[in-house]
Structures are given as structure tokens and as C-alpha cells.
Amino acid sequence: LAMGCSGEAITLSTQQQINGFSASYPGCATPGSLRIQETTPGDITSLDGLADITEVLGDLQVFGNTQLENLSGLEGLTSVGGNLDLFENARLRNLDGLSNLTSVGGFLDVSFSDYLVDIDGLRQVGAVGTRLRLFHLYGLHDCKGIAPYLQTLGTAQRQTKVLLGTEGSLPRNGTGANSIQACLNSAAVAATPPALRGA
Numbered sequence: 001l002a003m004g005c006s007g008e009a010i011t012l013s014t015q016q017q018i019n020g021f022s023a024s025y026p027g028c029a030t031p032g033s034l035r036i037q038e039t040t041p042g043d044i045t046s047l048d049g050l051a052d053i054t055e056v057l058g059d060l061q062v063f064g065n066t067q068l069e070n071l072s073g074l075e076g077l078t079s080v081g082g083n084l085d086l087f088e089n090a091r092l093r094n095l096d097g098l099s100n101l102t103s104v105g106g107f108l109d110v111s112f113s114d115y116l117v118d119i120d121g122l123r124q125v126g127a128v129g130t131r132l133r134l135f136h137l138y139g140l141h142d143c144k145g146i147a148p149y150l151q152t153l154g155t156a157q158r159q160t161k162v163l164l165g166t167e168g169s170l171p172r173n174g175t176g177a178n179s180i181q182a183c184l185n186s187a188a189v190a191a192t193p194p195a196l197r198g199a
Helices: 015-019 144-150 155-161 180-191
Strands: 009-012 033-036 060-063 084-087 108-111 132-135 162-164
Touching (some): 132 144, 144 180, 162 180
Parallel strands (some): 009 033, 033 060, 060 084, 084 108, 108 132, 132 162
């Protein structure tokens, strides 16, 4: 058994490894890096075994998990020191497990997850070190979840640090989630919905 995990690079490639994480890494709250990528298609469906993790010192990567629908289980995570890369998780529907994440030291990329309908799980993110990219998310129709972060940036910073779909010359997202202004608009509409009119 590995004793603790501070600074250690960890790869979890099966549901069994995730379920047994606390037994394999007793007291592990701050891995050096963490990669979650199934070796057998459809094997990883839940991250609930990772509830003890509060910080990833380096990169957090969740790659190519075909049946993972959400990131529940990561609610203890408050910061990622390196890059946060969520790539090609085919059935990912929301990012709610990241609801307590406040900072990412490197880049924050979410891409190639066509069932992702919202990014509200990112609403507590207040700092991204290098860039934020959201692209090839065909189910994503609003991006109000990242609006609080965008509102902390000046105009020049938004242009250099934020790339959203077609506005960043990237593959498009769903309707309405392809520009910085669209994210800000969707947040404003959510805060003050337009009144219904007519029959």
C-alpha cells in the first residue's frame, strides 16, 4: 500500500481502483497529479471513491471515459495546481463534482463531450493561470457557469486568456455558447429571466 500520496503521480484506469482509492492511498488528500482514463470502455462510471482529495498539486486529467456522466465524488477538490483537462468523456452531462473548485494554476480545457449540457459546476472558479478553452461541446447551449470568472477579467485579459468555440477559432459548441459575450448574456438572463408574454 502506498502511504499517503503528496507529490505522487497517480493514474486510475479502472472502477475498482477508484472504489479502492482510500484503501490504496490512506490519508491521500493531495496527489502530485491525477489521471483518470479507463482501459476498458464503459468501466469507469463513478468517481465517488475520490472524496478525500482536496487538492491536486499538478495536473488533473479526466480522459476518454465512455460512460462517466458526472464528476460527483470530487466535491472536496478546491484547487488544481497545474492543468485541468476534461477531454472526450462521451457521456459527461455536467461538472457538478467541481462545485468547490476555486483555482486552476495552468489551463482549464473542457472539450469533446457532446452530452454536456451545462458548466455550472465551474461557478466557484476565480482564477485560471494560463487559458480557459471550451470547445466541441455540441450539447452546451449556455455557459453562464463560467461567467463569474469572466467578470473578474479585464477586456484585454478576456481576449488573451479565454477561447470559446468559434470565437477562439475552435470547433463550435452548441447554439449560444461560442463567445465570451454569450456567456455573460446567458448569466444575465438566468439572473433576471424575461417575463412571459402572450397566451
